[in-house]
Amino acid sequence: MIPQTLGNMAGYSLFCSLYYTCIVNPEHSAKLHIRLFLPEAAHLLHYNRKVKNWDAIIIGAGAIGLSLALRLRDEHRSVLVVEKHEPAGEATHAAGGMIANCDPHTPALLQPLADASANLYPEFVREIESESGESADLREVGTIAVFADGEVPSHTGVRQLSAADLARLEPSLRLDRAAWFLPERCVDPRGLGKALTKACKKRAVDFATGSEVLEVLTAAARAIGVRTSHATYQAGAVVNCAGAWAAKIQPLVIPTRPVKGQMVCVVPQTTPSKAGAPRIPSSGIRGNEMVRHVVRTPDIYIIPRSDGRILLGATVEDAGFDKRTDPRTIQRLYQAGVSVAPILSTTRIHDAWAGLRPGSPDNLPILGETAIPGYFAATGHYRDGIMLAPATANALAQLITGQQPFLDLAPFSPLRFG
Numbered sequence: 001m002i003p004q005t006l007g008n009m010a011g012y013s014l015f016c017s018l019y020y021t022c023i024v025n026p027e028h029s030a031k032l033h034i035r036l037f038l039p040e041a042a043h044l045l046h047y048n049r050k051v052k053n054w055d056a057i058i059i060g061a062g063a064i065g066l067s068l069a070l071r072l073r074d075e076h077r078s079v080l081v082v083e084k085h086e087p088a089g090e091a092t093h094a095a096g097g098m099i100a101n102c103d104p105h106t107p108a109l110l111q112p113l114a115d116a117s118a119n120l121y122p123e124f125v126r127e128i129e130s131e132s133g134e135s136a137d138l139r140e141v142g143t144i145a146v147f148a149d150g151e152v153p154s155h156t157g158v159r160q161l162s163a164a165d166l167a168r169l170e171p172s173l174r175l176d177r178a179a180w181f182l183p184e185r186c187v188d189p190r191g192l193g194k195a196l197t198k199a200c201k202k203r204a205v206d207f208a209t210g211s212e213v214l215e216v217l218t219a220a221a222r223a224i225g226v227r228t229s230h231a232t233y234q235a236g237a238v239v240n241c242a243g244a245w246a247a248k249i250q251p252l253v254i255p256t257r258p259v260k261g262q263m264v265c266v267v268p269q270t271t272p273s274k275a276g277a278p279r280i281p282s283s284g285i286r287g288n289e290m291v292r293h294v295v296r297t298p299d300i301y302i303i304p305r306s307d308g309r310i311l312l313g314a315t316v317e318d319a320g321f322d323k324r325t326d327p328r329t330i331q332r333l334y335q336a337g338v339s340v341a342p343i344l345s346t347t348r349i350h351d352a353w354a355g356l357r358p359g360s361p362d363n364l365p366i367l368g369e370t371a372i373p374g375y376f377a378a379t380g381h382y383r384d385g386i387m388l389a390p391a392t393a394n395a396l397a398q399l400i401t402g403q404q405p406f407l408d409l410a411p412f413s414p415l416r417f418g
Helices: 006-024 030-050 063-074 111-132 163-169 189-202 243-248 327-340 342-346 382-400
Strands: 053-059 079-083 143-145 159-161 179-182 206-209 213-219 222-228 232-240 257-268 294-296 301-304 310-313 347-359 366-369 375-379
Touching: 053 063, 053 222, 063 079, 063 189, 063 375, 063 382, 079 232, 111 189, 111 382, 159 163, 163 179, 213 232, 232 382, 243 257, 243 347, 243 375, 257 327, 257 382, 310 327, 327 342, 327 347, 342 347, 347 382, 366 382, 375 382
Parallel strands: 053 079, 053 232, 079 206, 143 294, 232 375
Antiparallel strands: 143 179, 159 179, 213 222, 222 232, 257 310, 257 347, 294 301, 301 310, 366 375
């Protein structure tokens, strides 16, 4: 919980130290030390009042951190977001954007948070798009999925597809086993990141970019700010939303690890029209879309964007902080996509990249107050950071401001790691 009087804690601590040295110590003259030290203490307090303090500092400007900043502004808290590079430039920029709350691989402990977040998404996107003027490309067409033998989805609204159903919904697919329809959404994380950043700035969230947080500062055994490679900042609460980099911040190691994922983006081959402008081929396309639904198989997922781009992904690799792409891996992803949707053979590779997901020891998020009072964690979302952003932000904002979170966060507590 953010103390309402914590703004001048650093100056107050200095004053108390000086007061004890000067006044309480019986070996010295009280009058002499009041005369010598109190003006200096007053100067420090005056300086501290001039230094800006925030109610909360958020470390990391990904989808989680930016969403939390907006919710804290809803609670009339002042917020500083500190980001080592640019907002939404790491895992958010690299993500696929599936809101896959119906996936049978979702851990049982995570399902309530996943469902809550998925239900929040339409209003969440409407809000940030309205404030920012940017599109997050929320699509509500649904997902067509096949699973490994013996795996059956049980979420509300799922249904098995007949051959006729599949031919009607996605005639370009060639699937070798039973297919299921999942009532899921997807979003463009890059558009979402732009929208969140602009909405935060419109809401008077402050940013410090190009500055890596090295340490959470403490006084009187609680968090009071952060130290970066360039400056220090003071706040009543600190939230670690640094994703795969969360474990690097001292003094308390939050146990995240980077999990690399490579992805490829394909676009239709273009042929010049009579006017010389590029034209999207129409063969096999409905509404200028080669694939309308998100498609998931054990080997590949296909995510269409409304502007014609199609994403194919993604690998899961323990490769440290290496974000290089491998040409053979990119070609393998492309061929896997073509094997599921042969029409993609008419596309060309437009871009490829790798991102770092924040894994945790048990592959569950790390949410809540740490062993240091006033220091919170909101990280470790692994492959679900985009999906879980709205609900994580709501729950953490409630916790930080002294309210009861709408959902029990005990299974995700940072304290579970000892």
